[in-house]
Amino acid sequence: MLDRIPNKEDIIGAAGIIKPYVNRTPVLTSATFNKRYNSELYFKCENFQKVGAFKSRGAVHALLSIPEPDRINGVCTHSSGNHAQALARAAGLFGVPAYIVMPENSPQVKIDAVRNYGGRITFCKPNLEAREATLKEVQKQTGAIEVHPYDNYDIIAGQATAAKELLEEEPDLEMVLCPVGGGGLLAGTALAVQYFSANRAKVIACEPDGADDAFRSFQKGKIVPSVSPHTIADGLLTSLGKRNFPIIQDYVMEIVTVSDASIIEAMRLIYERIKIVIEPSSAVPLAAIAEQKIAVSGKKTGVIISGGNVDLKKLPF
Amino acid sequence: MLDRIPNKEDIIGAAGIIKPYVNRTPVLTSATFNKRYNSELYFKCENFQKVGAFKSRGAVHALLSIPEPDRINGVCTHSSGNHAQALARAAGLFGVPAYIVMPENSPQVKIDAVRNYGGRITFCKPNLEAREATLKEVQKQTGAIEVHPYDNYDIIAGQATAAKELLEEEPDLEMVLCPVGGGGLLAGTALAVQYFSANRAKVIACEPDGADDAFRSFQKGKIVPSVSPHTIADGLLTSLGKRNFPIIQDYVMEIVTVSDASIIEAMRLIYERIKIVIEPSSAVPLAAIAEQKIAVSGKKTGVIISGGNVDLKKLPF
DSSP states (O other): OOOSOOOHHHHHHHHHHHGGGSOOOOEEOOHHHHHHTTSEEEEEEGGGSGGGBTHHHHHHHHHHHSOGGGGTTOEEEEOSSHHHHHHHHHHHHTTOOEEEEEETTSOHHHHHHHHHTTOEEEEEOSSHHHHHHHHHHHHHHHOOEEOOSSSSHHHHHHHHHHHHHHHHHOTTOSEEEEEOSSSHHHHHHHHHHHHHOTTOOEEEEEEEGGGOHHHHHHHHTSOOOOSSOOOSOGGGOSOOOTTHHHHHHHHOOEEEEEOHHHHHHHHHHIIIIIOBOOOGGGGHHHHHHHTTSSOOTTOEEEEEEOBOOOOGGGOOO | OOOSOOOHHHHHHHHHHHGGGSOOOOEEOOHHHHHHTTSEEEEEEGGGSGGGBTHHHHHHHHHHHSOGGGGTTOEEEEOSSHHHHHHHHHHHHTTOOEEEEEETTSOHHHHHHHHHTTOEEEEEOSSHHHHHHHHHHHHHHHOOEEOOSSSSHHHHHHHHHHHHHHHHHOTTOSEEEEEOSSSHHHHHHHHHHHHHOTTOOEEEEEEEGGGOHHHHHHHHTSOOOOSSOOOSOGGGOSOOOTTHHHHHHHHOOEEEEEOHHHHHHHHHHIIIIIOBOOOGGGGHHHHHHHTTSSOOTTOEEEEEEOBOOOOGGGOOO
C-alpha cells in the first residue's frame, strides 16, 4: 500500500498487477472531429473498461495492494457509482466482501450494477459529510478496510495505467485532456504523462461550471471544496482529494470549465460520430474543445473517455 | 467488374483494394452476454466503419471496380441510407459525382450525411418501384453508372471482407450470425465463411418478422418479394437481390425471424452492455439469440454488427 506519490516504477508495477483483470481499451478517432477542430484527436475509450469505467483499474490495484490477511473483513467505500461497481467487482474476483455507501440519488443503473457484482449497499444523503459519516459507521460494524475512490495513492497508480496505455499507442501526443472530479483519474493521468510521454505532453483538466472546485482550488493554490455542486456530469460532483491536489498542482498545466449545455452537445456528438455510449463526465473534454477553451488546432491530442455508465432512459439529448 | 459469384481470390483482392479507404473495425465481447447465453460471442463492430456501416466496404470496392473512363459521368444508386452515404463518400474520395435516389421517409440523419459527403439527392416514394423508376430517370439525365446497394457481385465481394477480418481474429468460430435485408452483407458473409472459416462455421441469417421476405424466399426456394414491409430495423426493408439469393441458398444454413420488440430490447442491451451506438438492424442477431431461435450455448459465435447510423432523438427505448 503506497504512502507516497506513485513513481514511474509504481505505475509500471500497477499495470502488470491489474493486467489479467482489466481490459486494454481501444483508442478511437473521428475523421469528422479531426476535420472540424483541425487536430488529431485520440479517444482512449474507458467506457469499454470492465464495469464500464476507468475505475476498475484503480479498484483492482488498490484491492491487490492490501495485504491478504488485512482483506478478510472486506473493503468499503463511498461512491456515486462507478468506483462502487469497480470495487464490488474487484472484491468479488478475490472472494472479499465489499460494503458500499452510495448517495440515495445515484442512478438506478449504477445501484443495480453494484448489487449484481455482489456489493452490499448502504444509502446516505448526497453530500460528502453524510457519505463519510455513514462509511465510518459501516466500517465500525464490519471491520472492513476503506478504499477511497480517489484520495488513495494505489488508486491513483491504477488510474494512471489508462494514460500509460494511450501513450504506448500514441507516444508523441502534445496534449492530454482529462475530466476532473475527485482527481484520481487526473492525478494518475498527469503522472503517467510526466513519466511516459515522449514530448512531456501538456495535461489539461476539464470540469463542469457547476462543479468547479478543482478550477477554484487550482487558482487559489489550496483546496476549495464544492458546495452544492450541480451538473449533468454526475461522476464529477466530488471535491478534490488531499493526495490528488498536490500532484495536480505540480503536473497539470491548466484547468478549464464548461457549461452543462456544452457537455450535453458534446455527449450527443460523441454518440453520433464515434458511435460509443458514454456518460456525461466523459464528454467534458470535447465540450472544452467545442467551447474553444483549449486550443487543439494543429496539436496531436489525447482525450480520456472516462466511462459509459448512463441511464439510457434518461439521455439528456 | 465481376459478372459471377466472387471466389476466394476475388474476396482477398477486394480486401487489398479497399484497405486504404476503410477501417479495420474492432471485435468486442461482453462478459455479461457470454454468461447469460453460455457462449462466446464476438461482435464485429461495423458501426465503427467509415460512414458508420459495413456499406463502405462494398461501395469503395464497387467504385474502384468500374474502369476509370466509365466513371466520368458519375455513379448512382437508390438506397434507404447507409449505401447512399457510403457511395457518396467513396465517389468523393476519387472526384466522381454520386447521384443518390432516397425514399422520402429516410431518417434525417442519413439525408444530412449523404449531403455532407457531397451526394446529390433525388427523393422518391418509399417503395421499390418508385426507387427504380426514379433511378432510371436520373441515369438517363446524367449518364451515371448504377451501383446497386446489394444486387452486385463487386458489392458482395466488398461486404465479404468484414467476415474475413472477423475470421482472421477468431478463426475457429462455429457460427456466424448476420442480419439480412437485400442480402449483400449476408451473401458476402456466407462466401467469406465458406472460404476462410477453419471449421466451416454455420451461417445463420436473422430477419425482422415484419420484413421476412428472405425467410419466405428461403422456405419456398424462390424469391418472394416484400409487400409493405414494416419494422423498426429500417436498414432491412429491402427485398433479396437475384444475385444474392442463390449464394444464400447454397451457403446459409438457416434464416430465423424476430419481433420488433425483441429487436428493441436487444438494441438497448447492446448500448448498455457493449457501450456502442448501433442502429436497430444491428440488433437483430442478438434478438434471435434472446428469442432462443438460435442455439448458441457452448458455441463460439460471431455476430456482425452492421451499422450505427441512428437518429439519436428517436431511440426506441
